Amino acid sequence: MSPASLHPPREADFSSRLRSAAVAARVGMWLGVCFAVAFLTGLVSHYAQLDRPPVPFPTDPSWGYRVNQALHVLAGTAAVPLLLVKLWTVYPLLFARMPRPGRALVRVVLERGSIAVLVGAALFQISTGLANVTQWYPWSFSFRGSHYAIAWVAIGALLVHIGIKLPLIREVLGRDVDASDADRPAAVAPGMVSRRGLLRTTWLAAAVAAVASAGGTLPVLDRFAVLAARRSGGPGGVPVNRTAESAGVEEAATATDWTCEIRYGDRSVRLGRADLERMSQHTVDLPIACVEGWSASATWTGVRVRDLVALVGAPAAAEVAVSSLQRSGGSRSSVLPPNFTADERTLLALTLNGSTLSLDHGYPARVIAPNRPGVLQTKWVDRLEVTG
Ligand SMILES: Nc1nc2c(c(=O)[nH]1)N[C@H]1C(S)=C(S)[C@@H](COP(=O)(O)O)O[C@H]1N2
Ligand SMILES: [Mo]
Numbered sequence: 001m002s003p004a005s006l007h008p009p010r011e012a013d014f015s016s017r018l019r020s021a022a023v024a025a026r027v028g029m030w031l032g033v034c035f036a037v038a039f040l041t042g043l044v045s046h047y048a049q050l051d052r053p054p055v056p057f058p059t060d061p062s063w064g065y066r067v068n069q070a071l072h073v074l075a076g077t078a079a080v081p082l083l084l085v086k087l088w089t090v091y092p093l094l095f096a097r098m099p100r101p102g103r104a105l106v107r108v109v110l111e112r113g114s115i116a117v118l119v120g121a122a123l124f125q126i127s128t129g130l131a132n133v134t135q136w137y138p139w140s141f142s143f144r145g146s147h148y149a150i151a152w153v154a155i156g157a158l159l160v161h162i163g164i165k166l167p168l169i170r171e172v173l174g175r176d177v178d179a180s181d182a183d184r185p186a187a188v189a190p191g192m193v194s195r196r197g198l199l200r201t202t203w204l205a206a207a208v209a210a211v212a213s214a215g216g217t218l219p220v221l222d223r224f225a226v227l228a229a230r231r232s233g234g235p236g237g238v239p240v241n242r243t244a245e246s247a248g249v250e251e252a253a254t255a256t257d258w259t260c261e262i263r264y265g266d267r268s269v270r271l272g273r274a275d276l277e278r279m280s281q282h283t284v285d286l287p288i289a290c291v292e293g294w295s296a297s298a299t300w301t302g303v304r305v306r307d308l309v310a311l312v313g314a315p316a317a318a319e320v321a322v323s324s325l326q327r328s329g330g331s332r333s334s335v336l337p338p339n340f341t342a343d344e345r346t347l348l349a350l351t352l353n354g355s356t357l358s359l360d361h362g363y364p365a366r367v368i369a370p371n372r373p374g375v376l377q378t379k380w381v382d383r384l385e386v387t388g
Contacts, residue, residue: 011186014092018191018198021182024089025165025172026199027082030206032158034079038125039155041072045291046148048373051335052319059343062370066289069373070217073293076129077214081205083122085198092184107164114160121154133214133293135241144291217293228294235358238288238296241374242331244359249380252325258364260348264312264386271308273364276350279303284345290374300368302349305341309386317342319388322367325380334376336369338388345370348381 048057048065058064099105128139128147137143162169172182177195191198215225222228234240244250252258259270271279281301289295306316317338326332340346346369350357357363362379369377 009092009095011092011096011184013095013186014184015186015189016191017180017183017187017189018193018195019089019092020172020180020184020187020195021168022172022175022177022179023195023198024086025169026177027086027089027202028169029173030203031079031082031086032162034075034082034206035122035154035158037075038072038079038129039151041068041075042148042151044068045072045373046144048371049144049291049376051337053337056337056339057371059340059345059370059372062286062345064371065373066287066295067218069289069291069293069295070214073129073133073214073217074210076126077133078206078210079122080126080130081202081209083126085202085205087119092186111161111164114157114164117153118157118161121150121157124150125154132291135292214293217295235361236298236353236355238298238352238361239290239294240360241290241292242329242379244363244380247326247329247332247380249325250359252382253359253363253380258382260365260381261383261385262308262312263383264309264314264318267312269311273350276303276348276365280307281350282344282347284347284368284370286345286368286370288368288374288377289372292374295374299353300347300349301351301354302347302365302368304344305336305346305348305367305369305384306344308348308384309341312386314386318386321383321385321387322378322381323383323385324378325382331375331378334367334378335387336367340369340372343370348384 045065045068047053048068050057099108125147128143128150131138132143132147168182172179175181177199193201211221211224212226213228215221215223215228244253257272259272260276261268261270280303282304283299283301285297285299287295287297305320309318309320310316318341319338320336320341321333322336323333336346346367348365349362349368350365352358352361357366362381365381366379367377367381
């Protein structure tokens with residue numbers, strides 16, 4: 001090893017023509033599109049999970065949340081190769097000399113500061129997002145709260161970055177990708193591939209990453225999703241998110257004296273599974289769309305929640321707190337906003353795809369409602385309480 005290599009590299013050491021603003025701007029544009037889609041769909045998903053949204057989250061279209069989550073996970077996954085290529089092309093700038101104190105220095109500090117924040121936030125979003133898709137939570141903070149907060153940091157830093165770079169972006173996007181006008185003086189060596197070749201490979205990598213790993217979010221793409229974390233399987237062909245065993249509810253859910261309590265103020269009734277089966281049954285086709293990315297269509301039969309709350313004299317448009325047999329864990333309970341309770345498709349489901357609910361899918365009874373995040377489709381329900 002020569003002594004020189006013990007020192008940090010200098011910007012001039014990076015000579016590949018591929019590390020150019022022409023490539024960075026083109027990859028950056030699609031990265032920006034991915035971030036915008038992920039940000040907007042993320043806002044929708046976050047809003048859909050509020051217990052008391054200021055404006056009701058709609059129950060139509062019933063597949064809306066499913067498509068929203070699919071777009072979110074596809075955009076986030078496609079961003080992985082785009083971000084890596086983008087960082088590779090601009091990496092030499094990290095070693096560029098700082099200008100002398102003055103306005104130029106202030107500009108460079110702002111520029112690099114916003115990039116540091118942007119890169120940090122982007123890596124945080126992508127790594128926590130990917131871990132979430134694989135249902136791996138190697139941290140102790142709340143995924144939803146932190147992913148949401150850092151999304152604002154990322155989008156803010158992205159806007160600052162685009163604002164600062166806009167003149168350069170416009171200049172290089174207006175010219176041929178092979179134009180060298182905006183290249184660093186050192187970037188003269190031919191790369192391993194042409195700039196067009198690198199871009200084509202990058203688009204392909206983004207498409208493969210999105211479809212092969214996140215394709216499981218949509219039925220049309222499902223068969224290409226060879227790398228997806230979870231594919232169909234599970235009783236009734238529907239994946240299981242948390243099993244009855246891991247939720248610690250096996251015994252309580254199979255007890256012959258299980259009942260579901262319906263409560264409104266001091267009025268209350270308790271219904272066993274046979275009581276529920278004697279009530280008017282309704283069948284709906286609704287997807288389960290997990291916030292972790294997968295989704296599946298299914299046919300559910302059970303009792304309308306609005307019919308249940310009517311038993312204790314509550315109006316159809318009632319807010320209902322749903323509790324389950326599960327004693328701990330963030331998904332053990334949920335709130336049905338008034339418009340969800342009133343919707344005729346919102347059921348306390350007893351069967352899935354024509355068979356009695358399996359224990360893992362929420363036997364004896366679980367909530368299923370249209371256009372609702374999977375995490376709120378509470379399983380092993382033992383209480384519906386009208387709260388407003
Ligand atoms: N009681 C309870 N209900 C729950 C959960 C849970 O952990 N506990 N997980 C939720 C999540 S995150 C999803 S995506 C759906 C998945 O339903 P399934 O396992 O029947 O496919 O159940 C929801 N209902
Ligand atoms: Mo989920």
